[in-house]
Amino acid sequence: MSRKVVVTGLGATTPIGGDVPTTWENALAGVSGITTIDEPWVTEYELPVSIAGRVAVAAVESGRLSKVESKRLDPSGQLALVAAREAWEDAGFSGKDAEEAEECDPLRTAVAFGTGIGGVWTLLDAWDTLREKGPRRMLPMTVPMLMPNSNAAAVSMNLKARGSAQTVVSACASSTEALDLALMLIRSGKADVVIAGGSEAAIHPMTIGAFAKMQALSTRNDDPAAASRPYDSGRDGFVMGEGGAALILESEEHAKARGARIYAELAGTGVSADAHHITAPDPAALGATRTLQEALADGGISPEQVVHVNAHATSTPVGDVPESLALREVFGDHTGSVAVSATKSMTGHLLGGAGALEAVLTVLALHHRKAPCTINLEDKDPQIDLDVVTDARDLPAGDIAAVSNSFGFGGHNAVAAFRSV
Known part of the structure; x- marks a missing residue:
């Protein structure tokens, strides 16, 4: 079923x-x-x-x-x-x-x-x-x-x-x-x-x-x-x-x-383990990449349909780069068309509550067709080749999708993929 x-x-x-x-x-x-x-x-x-x-x-x-x-x-x-x-x-x-x-x-x-x-x-x-x-x-x-x-x-x-x-x-x-x-x-x-x-x-x-x-x-x-x-x-x-x-x-x-208002569809999810290090992410981002791919496949979403990512992006020197590698690997030439928001720049890191909050923001981004801000980005790390949203930005009309990434100590990787309605 x-x-x-x-x-x-x-x-x-x-x-x-x-x-x-x-x-x-x-x-x-x-x-x-x-x-x-x-x-x-x-x-x-x-x-x-x-x-x-x-x-x-x-x-x-x-x-x-x-x-x-x-x-x-x-x-x-x-x-x-x-x-x-x-x-x-x-x-x-x-x-x-x-x-x-x-x-x-x-x-x-x-x-x-x-x-x-x-x-x-x-x-x-x-x-x-x-x-x-x-x-x-x-x-x-x-x-x-x-x-x-x-x-x-x-x-x-x-x-x-x-x-x-x-x-x-x-x-x-x-x-x-x-x-x-x-x-x-x-x-x-x-x-x-x-x-x-x-x-x-x-x-x-x-x-x-x-x-x-x-x-x-x-x-x-x-x-x-x-x-x-x-x-x-x-x-x-x-x-x-x-x-x-x-x-x-x-x-x-x-x-x-029951005639409910529907914000978005939770189309798919992906979960994996790095089995690499208790605190550091896999520098090659193999687990994160696989989890992103799994979430999209689970939701029947093509990479080209994704227009927005709420990134895990904790602001740590070792964490931000592997996630960007995973995004580049999954989205390829389409990466430049994906608006990436790092909302922990405003809220800080809610640890076990972070994914839920960022899922809420991802759903609202699809519902309102607007990507939220990333603040404090003054000199972007040259290793990170992403289109980062520094001012709130409109998202395209039509059928679109967005993902929310979460990665944790222990090598836990989890991604939720949402589709507009």
């Missing part, structure tokens, strides 16, 4: 906006969400990096999460629920969840959510409490809050999605792999609706210190807005970001039967 899968709802809370409309507006305008971390632990631990992309609107302030709910969720779970609720509302269902919505069967509504790290704040706060105050002072909800699957569980329980609630943990490819899982669930007939996405809230002194020790982070502390600079010859590492994003995916017949 194989069914066409479409996108009917979008949700996001990001460093450049507390919802999808604001995030999209700022992505077109080239607004940076990278700021100085105003926390005492930066100086307390003498961290060499003091910048990050924090969410523009706190979860409770978004109006989609109560204070009581927030106390029972790790920050990553809070962001997941905020994004999922916006996506559900945006999809236009008649009820607040799958149980109340007349058009939904809760048993055929599923969740596929990704995270790279999970409840790191809960875990490390609990360790501090144990050491300083003893086990009697630990929160009873510590384990449920720190579990990586707690985000998917929270979304499932809140939206009464009883089909399944599955978690993908594949570093920075996590939420794009969640889209792959969602696509399989709907195509196979196991679900009619899937809430798919990802979230991360790991701007913590331990993770920043650890990434900094790897020399993976930008140390451009004196100029936060200019620190994330994919493809620029002066790039010196990625910038940590936090946030969540979600997409409502449905079988086409289910969406049309």
